[in-house]
Amino acid sequence: MSNTRFRLPTITIRDAWSWTWPKLFAIALVLGAWEILYLSEWRPSYVLPGPIETFAALFDMVGTERFWLAVKTTITRAGTGSLLALVIGSIVGIAVARIKPLRLAVGNVITGLQVMPSIAWFPLAILVFGLNEQAILFVVVLGAGPSIANGVIAGIDHVPPAFTRLGRVLGAGPVALYRDIVLPAALPTYVAGLVQGWSFAWRSLMAGELLVIIAETPSLGTTLDFARQMSKVPELIATMIVILLIGMLVDTIFGTISRKIRRDRGLAIDD
Amino acid sequence: MTQAEVMLRTNNVSKSFGPEGAATVALSGVDMTIRAGEFVTIVGASGCGKSTLLNLFAGLDRPSAGTLEVNGKIALMFQEATLLPWLTARGNIELALNYAGVSRKNRDARVAELLEIVRLGEWADKRPHELSGGMRQRVALARCLAQGAQIVLMDEPLGALDAMTRDHLHDEIESIVAAQGLTVVFVTHNMREAVRLGDRVILMGSRPGRVVYEQSVPLKRPRAMDSNDIASRAAELTNRLKAEQGTLQGADS
Numbered sequence: 001m002s003n004t005r006f007r008l009p010t011i012t013i014r015d016a017w018s019w020t021w022p023k024l025f026a027i028a029l030v031l032g033a034w035e036i037l038y039l040s041e042w043r044p045s046y047v048l049p050g051p052i053e054t055f056a057a058l059f060d061m062v063g064t065e066r067f068w069l070a071v072k073t074t075i076t077r078a079g080t081g082s083l084l085a086l087v088i089g090s091i092v093g094i095a096v097a098r099i100k101p102l103r104l105a106v107g108n109v110i111t112g113l114q115v116m117p118s119i120a121w122f123p124l125a126i127l128v129f130g131l132n133e134q135a136i137l138f139v140v141v142l143g144a145g146p147s148i149a150n151g152v153i154a155g156i157d158h159v160p161p162a163f164t165r166l167g168r169v170l171g172a173g174p175v176a177l178y179r180d181i182v183l184p185a186a187l188p189t190y191v192a193g194l195v196q197g198w199s200f201a202w203r204s205l206m207a208g209e210l211l212v213i214i215a216e217t218p219s220l221g222t223t224l225d226f227a228r229q230m231s232k233v234p235e236l237i238a239t240m241i242v243i244l245l246i247g248m249l250v251d252t253i254f255g256t257i258s259r260k261i262r263r264d265r266g267l268a269i270d271d
Numbered sequence: 272m273t274q275a276e277v278m279l280r281t282n283n284v285s286k287s288f289g290p291e292g293a294a295t296v297a298l299s300g301v302d303m304t305i306r307a308g309e310f311v312t313i314v315g316a317s318g319c320g321k322s323t324l325l326n327l328f329a330g331l332d333r334p335s336a337g338t339l340e341v342n343g344k345i346a347l348m349f350q351e352a353t354l355l356p357w358l359t360a361r362g363n364i365e366l367a368l369n370y371a372g373v374s375r376k377n378r379d380a381r382v383a384e385l386l387e388i389v390r391l392g393e394w395a396d397k398r399p400h401e402l403s404g405g406m407r408q409r410v411a412l413a414r415c416l417a418q419g420a421q422i423v424l425m426d427e428p429l430g431a432l433d434a435m436t437r438d439h440l441h442d443e444i445e446s447i448v449a450a451q452g453l454t455v456v457f458v459t460h461n462m463r464e465a466v467r468l469g470d471r472v473i474l475m476g477s478r479p480g481r482v483v484y485e486q487s488v489p490l491k492r493p494r495a496m497d498s499n500d501i502a503s504r505a506a507e508l509t510n511r512l513k514a515e516q517g518t519l520q521g522a523d524s
Contacts, residue, residue, distance in 0.1 A: 162353045169329060169347045170418065171370040180366060184357050265356040266400020 049234045057234035058241060070218040071242070074209065077133070077219070081140030082201045089145040089197065090190075093152025094178075103153075110146045110153070118143035118204035122211050136208040143204030144197035151193010155186025188261055195254045202247050220246075275306040277342060278422050278454045279328055284337035285479075286323055297323045299479035301337070307421075310448060310455045312469030314462055314508060316516065320480020321458040325424045328456065343454070346420035350427040352407035354399040360386065360410045361395040367417035385413040388447060405436035412444065416451065423448070425457045429464070438496055441467055445492060462505035462512075467496050474508055476515045484511050 031051050038050035045053075061067045096103050096110065121139045129135040159182050167177040183190075209221020220243055227236035284301045287294040298320040305311050313321050326332040327339060329347045354363045361382050368378045386392045389409040399407055408428055415423055425444075429437045445468065448455050459465050465472045469488050476483040486508065490500050 162349065162351065163355065165331065166349075166353045166355075168331060170367050170414075176370065181355065184355070187357070261357075264398060266398065267356075 046231065047233060049237065054234045054237045054241075057232075058238035061235060061238055066218050067223070070220050070223050071246075073217055073219040074205065074221065075246070077136055077140065077209075078201060078205050081137050081205060082144055082198060084137065085141045085144035085148055085197055085201060086194065088141060089148025089193075090152055092145070093149035093193075094156070094183075096149065097153045097156035098178075107153075110149050113142065114146035114150055114200075118200065119207040119211075122208065126212065131212050132214060135212050136205065139208050140201050140204045144201035147197040147200050148190075148193050151190050151196065152186065154193070155189030156182055158189060159185040188258070188265070188267065191254065191258045191261060195251065195258065198250055198254060199247070202250070206243060275308055277304055277340065278307050278309075279303070279305040279342075279456065280340040281324075281327075281334075282338045282340075284324075284327065284334045284339060286320070286327065286332070287335045296479035298327075298334075299481050301480070301482055303473065303482060305454060305456060307343075307454055308452055310445075310457065310468060310470045311473060312457045312459060312465035312471070313473045313475060314459055314465040314512075315475030315480070316477050316512060317460065318480075319475040319477040321475060322426050323480065324475075325426050325456065325458060328422075328424055341422070343421035344419060345422045345424060346415040346418040348408075348411055348415050348423065348425045348428045350430050352399070352404075352411040354407055354410055354414075356399050359396050359398055360391060360402065360406075360413075363399075363410055364414050364417050367414045371417060371419050373417075373419075381417070385416055388416065389413045389443065403436070404432050405440060408432065408440060409443070412447070416447070420453075422454045422456070425455065427458055427460065430459070430461075437464070441496070442493060444468070449492075462508045463496055463501055465508065466490075466501045466504045467494050472504075472508065474511055474515075476512075483515055484508075 034051050038045070038048060042048070049057075092110070096107060118139050121142055122135070125135040125138045129138060163181050163185050164177065167181040172180060206221055209219045210225055213222055213225065220239055224236060224239045224243075227233070227239060281301050281303045284298060285296065286298040287296050289295050301320075301324065313324070315321055323332070325347065327334055328341060329345055330341075331347075354360075355366070358366065364382050364385055365378055368381055373381055382395070383392065386395050389412055391406060391409055391413070394402060394406060399410070402410065411428070429440055432440065441464070444455075447453075457465075457468055466486075466488055472486045472488060473482055474484040474486070475481065486504065488504065494501060
């Protein structure tokens with residue numbers, strides 16, 4: 001068995017500390033600024049509560065079944081939407097990269113869709129699908145798909161010509177050339193597209209959950225909206241913190257995958 | 272004595288790039304015959320069409336005029352090792368075996384055998400960035416052998432290596448080629464290297480690329496890069512190339 005492929009990095013306490021302290025420092029800085037703002041009474045405490053009150057609300061919230069149902073709904077939507085966007089975006093990306101007339105026809109449209117705010121799709125989505133899951137998924141896929149497709153296209157465009165030449169010299173057929181050489185070579189850029197796709201999916205989903213409220217289906221978006229309507233500001237900010245943390249967690253997972261791919265290819269600096 | 276079978280032959284081969292009228296002639300009227308088991312080196316200044324000729328032999332491009340005869344399977348080795356960075360040394364060789372139609376169950380044994388030939392048995396699970404430049408070229412050589420070709424085209428494969436590593440690889444390539452009975456066309460711009468390795472050296476002139484001189488090298492092997500015999504033959508080739516370039520410059524002025 002290869003001892004290179006499965007080698008785990010050795011992490012010392014010193015490494016862990018050097019990685020942790022800047023983050024702890026940043027959190028402390030934010031909490032400190034927030035507390036000062038709260039104490040300055042810039043806004044009344046029922047509009048802008050302090051960090052202690054907010055974290056107490058967060059603590060209470062995570063103890064309820066409704067909170068975990070909301071998290072489950074939102075994560076399921078994000079997962080399903082991202083997966084659909086991954087499949088559709090990848091197929092469209094490969095087709096556009098490979099078929100020249102298709103690129104001329106829709107290449108610019110994909111970039112156009114990527115920069116179009118996904119919230120602009122909601123009125124149409126609601127009219128077409130109604131106030132339901134499909135409307136949300138439709139916009140999530142439209143939010144993430146173009147970034148993923150563009151990641152595939154850019155990745156394929158930047159495959160060194162020497163690799164495709166090598167494939168031909170080795171006798172690879174068109175399918176094998178793509179499967180064994182072109183797509184693996186495009187992987188780092190593809191993953192970068194996935195990261196961007198995820199961030200668009202997450203943003204679209206939050207917009208969708210605020211606009212498309214489905215009865216009896218708690219989600220992080222509805223929790224947010226409900227807290228605003230009831231003027232439960234600590235709960236509102238606590239939900240925002242959860243949304244931020246989920247986004248950061250998924251980004252960290254993608255970042256780790258991306259760094260592993262780059263390190264395996266001798267592209268990453270030790271970080 | 273009967274002559275060995277012809278592996279590669281060009282008859283009045285020419286190659287131009289660009290639109291008609293404004294085309295750049297890379298090769299003009301090239302006649303060349305390479306027989307089984309021969310180690311032929313091709314030398315010439317940059318841009319004399321050496322790599323273009325190899326591309327024609329490898330089927331990566333087609334001649335604009337003339338005919339080309341190829342009798343045998345061809346493998347090509349580039350100046351850069353061009354190893355796929357996401358695969359280990361083993362994976363890179365396995366890929367070539369896969370395309371060559373070697374069954375999955377026979378691949379492991381064949382990879383081990385090929386890595387032993389290039390003396391990299393211990394490095395099978397390293398990725399390209401974990402190997403030195405010389406090691407990477409040895410993996411590329413093993414990958415070439417994995418293709419099961421009778422003819423190996425080498426396009427300045429040692430050009431980017433330091434002198435010591437290059438000397439080691441000369442010995443290795445020489446013994447592997449002899450042991451496997453390969454026919455080799457080796458392109459270089461280094462005259463000594465051409466004489467060190469070749470049974471025959473073909474000198475190509477520029478603008479347009481064509482064969483200007485051929486030299487047989489009947490020196491006994493193994494040969495040393497710094498031997499007097501090699502130095503004097505290399506000097507002769509250099510003088511001929513200079514004379515050829517002088518003619519060109521004269522024509523330009």
